[in-house]
Amino acid sequence: MKGIIFTEFLEMVENHFSAEVADQIIELNDLDSKGAYTSVGNYNKEELVKLITSLSACVNLPITVLLKEYGKYLLSRFVIYYPYFFKDLTNTFDFLDTIDRHVHVEVKKLYSNAELPSFQTKRLSRTQMQMFYQSSNPFALLADGLIEGAANHFGENIHVDSDISDNHQVATFTLTLVG
Numbered sequence: 068m069k070g071i072i073f074t075e076f077l078e079m080v081e082n083h084f085s086a087e088v089a090d091q092i093i094e095l096n097d098l099d100s101k102g103a104y105t106s107v108g109n110y111n112k113e114e115l116v117k118l119i120t121s122l123s124a125c126v127n128l129p130i131t132v133l134l135k136e137y138g139k140y141l142l143s144r145f146v147i148y149y150p151y152f153f154k155d156l157t158n159t160f161d162f163l164d165t166i167d168r169h170v171h172v173e174v175k176k177l178y179s180n181a182e183l184p185s186f187q188t189k190r191l192s193r194t195q196m197q198m199f200y201q202s203s204n205p206f207a208l209l210a211d212g213l214i215e216g217a218a219n220h221f222g223e224n225i226h227v228d229s230d231i232s233d234n235h236q237v238a239t240f241t242l243t244l245v246g
């Protein structure tokens with residue numbers, strides 16, 4: 068998994084909790100990387116699972132809550148790193164339609180070893196859309212947070228109803244634009 072996913076995760080831990088907590092979750096685990104991530108490196112995705120599991124124990128919050136919060140944070144960081152994926156778009160549904168057929172395609176061109184999920188989208192009406200997540204990774208809740216982060220970015224009030232499989236590798240998100 069790309070280093071940016073790890074560097075941003077540790078930065079979120081430092082910002083939302085503290086630098087001590089970030090150090091602690093690294094020390095609690097026997098990581099091949101020793102927690103020394105660079106944004107362009109590649110690391111075992113199991114390390115992210117270990118770090119989140121330790122964070123959950125340290126700060127006494129469920130993994131589900133933390134992973135979703137991280138998704139929201141990560142989207143706000145993507146806006147800064149990759150502004151061109153947001154330019155020309157004015158709403159969440161149109162942006163989410165571009166992830167599978169444009170954004171992740173470009174990510175794959177940049178980093179050929181990236182392991183990306185597949186997303187299908189379906190418009191149900193002007194105010195409702197569905198996103199179907201499928202991945203070899205158990206990160207459906209990260210997707211949930213990224214979707215909510217996108218709604219925040221576009222200043223829209225969107226209710227997300229998530230139907231996530233037990234292994235977190237398959238999910239259906241039903242999005243409703245409220246108000």
Ligand code: HEM
Nearest residue numbers: 068069145149152174181182183184202204206209210213
């Ligand atoms: C500008 C927007 C985005 C960029 C630049 C981006 C880029 C990336 C990158 C670099 C990875 C890591 C891949 C790897 O290391 O193997 C990733 C993974 C992922 N992306 Fe995106 N992404 C964007 C938006 C989104 C959005 C809006 C969603 C959800 C709807 C999403 C869902 C995911 C998920 C869930 C993963 C984790 C891997 C997996 O579950 O298989 N991404 N993305």
